[in-house]
Amino acid sequence: MTAPLTADAHEYGLVGDGVADDRPALQKLVDALGDATAADGRPRTVRVPAGRYAIRDRPVLWRSGVSLVGAGRGATCFELSNPGAPTRPVPLAWFTTAQHGAGRDRHIADVTFAHFEIDGLRVETEEYEVLAKGLGLQYVLRGRFTDLYIHDTAATGFGCDFLQDTVVERVLTERCGRQDPGEEMGGAGIGIGVGGWGPVERLAVTDCAARGNGTNGIFLELQQDHWVPPRGIRITACHTEDNRYGISDWGADGLIVTGCTMLGNHVAGFDVSAQGTTSVGGRGGIVTGCVIDANPGDGIALGNTPGPYGFHGNRVSNNGRYGYWEHNLAGGDQEPATDIVLESNDIHDNALDGIRVDAPLHEPAFFGNRIRGNGRRAAPRTRGGGEGVHCGPLYLTDERADWLPGGHRGKELTVGGPGETEATAVVVDNTATGLTLAPRRPGADTAWPDGTPGSGTAYRLPDCPAPRTGLTAAAAVTHPYVHGNRVRDDGHPRTQIHAVWIAPEATWTGGRVSGNDFSGNAAASTRFDSAPSGGRWRDNAG
Numbered sequence: 216m217t218a219p220l221t222a223d224a225h226e227y228g229l230v231g232d233g234v235a236d237d238r239p240a241l242q243k244l245v246d247a248l249g250d251a252t253a254a255d256g257r258p259r260t261v262r263v264p265a266g267r268y269a270i271r272d273r274p275v276l277w278r279s280g281v282s283l284v285g286a287g288r289g290a291t292c293f294e295l296s297n298p299g300a301p302t303r304p305v306p307l308a309w310f311t312t313a314q315h316g317a318g319r320d321r322h323i324a325d326v327t328f329a330h331f332e333i334d335g336l337r338v339e340t341e342e343y344e345v346l347a348k349g350l351g352l353q354y355v356l357r358g359r360f361t362d363l364y365i366h367d368t369a370a371t372g373f374g375c376d377f378l379q380d381t382v383v384e385r386v387l388t389e390r391c392g393r394q395d396p397g398e399e400m401g402g403a404g405i406g407i408g409v410g411g412w413g414p415v416e417r418l419a420v421t422d423c424a425a426r427g428n429g430t431n432g433i434f435l436e437l438q439q440d441h442w443v444p445p446r447g448i449r450i451t452a453c454h455t456e457d458n459r460y461g462i463s464d465w466g467a468d469g470l471i472v473t474g475c476t477m478l479g480n481h482v483a484g485f486d487v488s489a490q491g492t493t494s495v496g497g498r499g500g501i502v503t504g505c506v507i508d509a510n511p512g513d514g515i516a517l518g519n520t521p522g523p524y525g526f527h528g529n530r531v532s533n534n535g536r537y538g539y540w541e542h543n544l545a546g547g548d549q550e551p552a553t554d555i556v557l558e559s560n561d562i563h564d565n566a567l568d569g570i571r572v573d574a575p576l577h578e579p580a581f582f583g584n585r586i587r588g589n590g591r592r593a594a595p596r597t598r599g600g601g602e603g604v605h606c607g608p609l610y611l612t613d614e615r616a617d618w619l620p621g622g623h624r625g626k627e628l629t630v631g632g633p634g635e636t637e638a639t640a641v642v643v644d645n646t647a648t649g650l651t652l653a654p655r656r657p658g659a660d661t662a663w664p665d666g667t668p669g670s671g672t673a674y675r676l677p678d679c680p681a682p683r684t685g686l687t688a689a690a691a692v693t694h695p696y697v698h699g700n701r702v703r704d705d706g707h708p709r710t711q712i713h714a715v716w717i718a719p720e721a722t723w724t725g726g727r728v729s730g731n732d733f734s735g736n737a738a739a740s741t742r743f744d745s746a747p748s749g750g751r752w753r754d755n756a757g
Contacts, residue, residue, distance in 0.1 A: 218251030224263040231266020233294060238270045249278025258282065258325045265290040270307055272300040276315065277308040277352060279323045285331030288364040288387075295349070295368075296337035304347035304370070305338050311346075311353045319412060322354035329361045335368030335391070343394045345401040348374035354411060361385055369394040371401040372428065376408030376438060383407075383420045390658040392429020397459050397656065400492055402429035404458065409435050409467055410442035417447045424454040427658030432458040432480065437466025440493035444468035450475060458657050460486045461510070464497030472502045477510065479643070481653060484510040484534070489519035489547020496520035496547055503527040511535040511625060511641045511653045514565060518574050519547030523554035531562045531569075535625030535643065538565040538589060541690070542573040551575035551691065559583040566592035566625035567680065568687045569702070569711070572721075575691040586702040590683025590710040590737075594622025594645075600632065600673035608661040611640075611674060612649040619708075620646055623676055628652065632673035638663055642676070682712040682742065685733075689718040694750075695726040703735035703757075714757065716742045723747040733757035 225231070228240030241261075248259035258280040265286040270293055285291025297305045308328070310317050317323075333349040340347055347369035350360070358381040365372035365388045372391030373383070388404030395402025404425030409416055425432030432455025437444055446469040453475045455461035461477030463486040464470050477484035484507035487497045496519035507514040507529060514534040517524060518541060531538040539557065543549050555576055562569040562584060569589040570581070603614035611628065623645045631637035640662035641653040652662035661667065685702035702714035714733035717723050727750060733740035734757030 218247055218259065220257060221260045221262060222248060224261055229263065229268060231264065231268045233267035233269060235269065236271045237268040238273060238275060241270070242275050245275060245278050245281050248281045252278070252280030260284055260327070263291045263331065267292045267294055270295050270305060272297050272303065272305065274304070274306045274309045274351070277310045277323060280325050282327035283308070283331070284327060284329045287330050288332050288362060291331040292334055293331060294334045294337065297339070301339065301341055304340060304344045306346065306348040306351040307333050309346070309351040311351060317354040319354065322356050323352055323358070324356040326355065327359045327361070328363060329359070332364040333368070334366060335372070338369050340369060340394065343370070343399050345370050345399070347394070348372065349391070350375055353377050353408070355379070355381055357381065363387070366390055367393055371403045371406040373405045374401060377411030378407060378416065378418045379412045380417050383418070384422050386423045388425045388428060390427045395429035397429055403431035403434050404428035405433045406431065407435050408438040409445050409448065410437045410439060412445065414443045414445055415447045416445040419449045419451070420453060421451045422453065425458060427457045429657055430458065431460045431463050432456070434460070434463040434465060435467045435470065435497070436491040437493050437495045440495055444495065444498065455480060457654065463487070463490065464500055465491030466493060466495040467497045468499045470497055470500040472500065473504050475505045477505065477507045480510045481657060482512040483514070483516035485515045487517045487520050487524065489544045494519070494547045499523055501525045501527065502529060505529045507531045507534070509533045509643060511643055513537045513540045515539045517541055517555070518543040520552050521548060521550055522552040523556065524552070525556040525558070526560055527556070527558045529560045531560055532564050533644070534565045535641065536565070537567050537571040538562040538569045540571045540573065541576060551577040551693070553577045555579045557581045557584055562586045563588050564591055564621065565589045568684050570686045572688045572690050572692060576695070577693050579692065580696040581686070581700060582696065582698045584700045586685040586700060588704050588706045588711060589685060590712060591621040591624050592626060592683065593679050593708070593710040594619045596676065596678035598673070598675035601671050604672060604674065605670050606630070606668045606672060608663070608667055609652050609654065610649055611652065614648055616648045618645055618647050622679070623650060626676050628674060628676055630668050630672050630674045636665070638665060638668065682716055683710060684713040684716040685711055685736070686714065687716045687718060688721040688723055690720070691722045693724045693726070695723070695728070697726070697728040697731060699730050701732045703732060704737060705735060709735070709737035712737045713742045714740045717745050717747060719744040721745050725750040728752045729754050731755045
C-alpha cells in the first residue's frame with residue numbers, strides 16, 4: 216500500500232453504509248500511515264466522507280502522526296458497537312499506558328481529530344467498564360480535537376489523558392456515561408487525566424458543551440497521588456448542563472476557568488474535592504466571569520484543598536442548596552484551606568445560605584460581593600392530593616396551592632399515599648401552583664423512576680430549614696478579611712434571615728470585618744451563637 220499524505224477512506228476499503236464493519240479497513244489504513252510517518256517524519260491525514268461507519272467489537276489502535284478528519288458532525292458518523300464481544304469496551308481510537316505502554320517517551324504526536332460524530336449507544340458491557348469511551352488516548356503531544364459530537368457512550372465520551380500542547384475545542388458531548396450510576400470512575404462528557412507530563416501541561420479546553428452526562432460535564436483528575444498537580448490548563452467559554460457536576464477540578468494547580476456557564480447540574484455547578492481516583496483536590500485555581508445558575512444542588516462546592524482558590528466576578532444564583540459551600544469529603548485533604556478569595560461575585564436567590572463554611576478556612580478574603588435574597592427555601596411543610604393535582608415528566612401542579620414562589624427550591628418531593636409505592640424527586644423551582652422537577656438522573660427526560668404518577672396523587676414537601684443567611688460560619692475561620700460586601704434582602708417577603716451567622720460549632724478568630732452593608736435582612740444583621748475572638752469589626756451598616 217502506498218502512503219499518501221492525505222488518504223480518502225473510501226479508496227482504502229471503508230464503506231460507510233452502516234452495515235459493513237469498517238474497523239478492519241480503518242485499522243489497516245492507520246497502521247500503514249503510521250508506519251510511513253515513522254519512516255519519514257511526515258504526518259498523514261485520513262479524510263472520511265459523509266457516511267455511517269460501523270466500528271464493531273474492537274477499537275482502533277491509534278498511531279502517532281495520523282489524523283482523522285470527517286465531513287462534519289452528523290455527516291460523518293462512527294457507530295460503535297460490541298455485539299460479538301459483550302465484555303470488551305469499544306472506543307473509536309485508543310492508545311493507553313495499561314494496554315499499550317503509552318508514556319512520555321512513547322506518545323501520540325501531531326494528530327487532529329475533527330468534524331465527525333461518535334455514536335456509542337450500541338456498546339453495552341456486562342458491567343460498567345471505564346474504557347468504554349468515545350475517544351481514549353493517553354500521552355498526546357501537539358493534538359487538536361475540534362468540532363466533534365460524541366454521545367451515548369457507556370463511559371466517558373471524550374476520555375483522553377495527559378494532553379500536552381493540545382487544544383480541545385467545539386466538542387459537544389451528550390448523554391455519555393450511560394452505564395454509570397453516578398458513582399463510578401469516568402462517566403463524564405469530557406474527562407481529562409492530568410499529571411503525566413510533569414508540573415506543566417499546556418492544555419486549552421474551549422467552546423465545548425457537555426449536557427446530560429452521567430458524572431461530570433468536564434473534569435480534570437490527577438492520575439497518581441505522588442505526581443505534582445500540573446499548571447497550564449485553561450477551560451474557557453464552555454457550557455455544562457444537566458450533569459451530576461458541571462466542571463470539576465480534582466487535582467490541577469492554577470486551573471483557569473473563565474466565561475463558562477454551569478446550569479442545572481444535579482450536585483454542583485463547579486466542584487473542587489477529593490472525588491477523583493487519587494482523592495486530590497485542585498489548588499491555585501481562578502474562576503472568573505461565569506454563570507453558575509439553577510443547579511439543584513450547590514452552585515460552587517469547594518473542599519479537600521490546601522488553597523488558594525479565587526472566584527471573581529461570577530453570578531452564583533438560584534441554586535437548590537448553597538451558593539458557595541466550603542466542605543471536606545472524607546478521605547481527602549482535611550487541612551484548613553488558605554487564601555480562598557470571593558471577590559465581586561453576585562450571589563443571590565440560592566435556596567439556603569449564600570456562603571456556607573463547613574470546613575476550616577485560614578486567611579479567607581470576601582470582598583465586594585453582593586450577597587442578596589438567599590434563603591429562598593422558605594415555604595413551610597405542605598401536603599396535598601386529589602382534585603387539581605397533576606403530574607408530568609418534569610412537573611407537579613396543584614391548582615389549589617398558593618406556594619411562595621421559589622419557596623420549595625431544592626426540597627425533596629415525595630409522592631404516593633398509604634399503601635402505595637412512594638417516589639421522590641428534587642424540586643428545581645416553583646410557582647404558586649407548580650413545581651419544576653429535576654430529571655431523575657442526568658440525561659433523563661423524566662423525574663420519575665417508575666412512570667409518571669397519575670392525577671390526584673398524594674404528595675408532601677418537608678419544612679424549610681432555619682436560619683438561612685448570607686454568610687454562615689460553622690467551622691474554624693482564622694484571620695478573615697470581610698470588606699465592602701452588601702449582604703441584604705430586598706425581597707417580599709425577605710427570606711435571608713441574617714447577613715452573618717457564626718454557628719455554635721464555629722470559631723471566628725482575628726481578622727477584619729469592615730465597611731459592609733448588613734442591613735435589610737429578615738431578622739437581624741448578625742447572629743453570634745459563638746462569639747468572634749479578637750480582630751476588628753467596624754463601620755458595618757445594620
